[in-house]
Amino acid sequence: MMRLNRVLTWLGSRERVVLCAVFALLGSIWIFAELADEVTDGETHELDRSVLLLMRAPNDVSDPIGPGWVEEMGRDITAxxxxxxxxxxxxxxMGYLALCQRQRLALVVLVASLGSLGANTLLKQSFERDRPDLVPHGSQVYTASFPSGHSMVSAATYLTLGALLARAEKRRRLKAYYLLVAIIITLLVGISRVYLGVHWPTDVLAGWTAGAGWALGCWLLTGWLQRRGQVEPEVSNPVGLDEIPSDGRK
Known part of the structure; x- marks a missing residue:
């Protein structure tokens, strides 16, 4: 009963945030399901083809747009x-969190990363979509195309890490910085996969959707575990400001 009261108290104090996260999670599942259905029926082929060719030189589809250093940068980003x-x-x-004496939170990070990789592997095996054949591949590929593994796992990992690191930080500017960096890296990785010709755009979109949904699920799970005392509580700023006054006054 005491644990139930803790959960209800947490839901009551953060009902808007929790409800938005739940609806976003359900929305990501719905979007992924719709994308998978469209891809399976072949209805996204023209869109995929058009977007992929936009990233190629008009007179030579084997040449990505931009000078050579841009292509090299694309390979660096995709890594x-x-x-x-x-x-x-x-x-x-995980080492950083362990040094901060947040060992259980570090375990959540490990579970989140391994889980997203396993989920992506199962999804690839389920759909078995062929890789793009319109252009030469700018990177080595070994698995099926849908959903993009780089996009999904990077979204799940970076967004989860950004959210969990934000929980371990008391300053609001740094909380926002962690999340912004995670989002930017996630977007760049996905775009690089299309630029290098190793994924259809809908592969990447599905990967982003599934990865973001996984990160949201991990965020909700972490909050629930915190209410049960299984994970260290979120750090909050006691003065409600970005910084503690320089003279040390509370």
Missing amino acids: LGGNVVLTLLTVMV
Whole structure:
């Protein structure tokens, strides 16, 4: 009964935020389902083809738009969504949280990252969509196309890490900074996959949707675990400002 009271108290104090997150989670599931249905029926082919060709030189589809350094930059950005980079980042963030004595929150980060990777693998095996064949691939690929693994796993990982790091930070400007950086990196990784010709645009859109939904689910789960005392509570600013006064007065 005491645990139920804690959960109800949390819902009552943050009902708007929780309801918005729940509706956003349900919305992401609905959008993904609609995209999957359209892709399966082949109704997105013309749109995918048009957007993909927009990122190619008009007289040579094998040449991505922009000078050579832009293509190299695209490969660098797409690496931010690779398994090696995401694994290293997850381990480093877990180390940071452990040093801050938030070991259980670090465990949530581990579960979130591994879970998104597993979910993406299952989805790819379910749909088995072929990779784009209109243009040469600018990066090595080994799996099916839908949904984009780089887009989904990077969205799930970066958005989850951004949200959890924001919980561990008391200054509002840094909370916003964590979330903004996570969103920007997620968007750039997805765009780079289309630019390099290894994914259809709808693959990336589906990956973003599924990854964002996963991150929202992890955020809601973390809040629920906090109410049960299983995860360290969120840090809040006691003075309600971005910074504590420089003279140390509360």
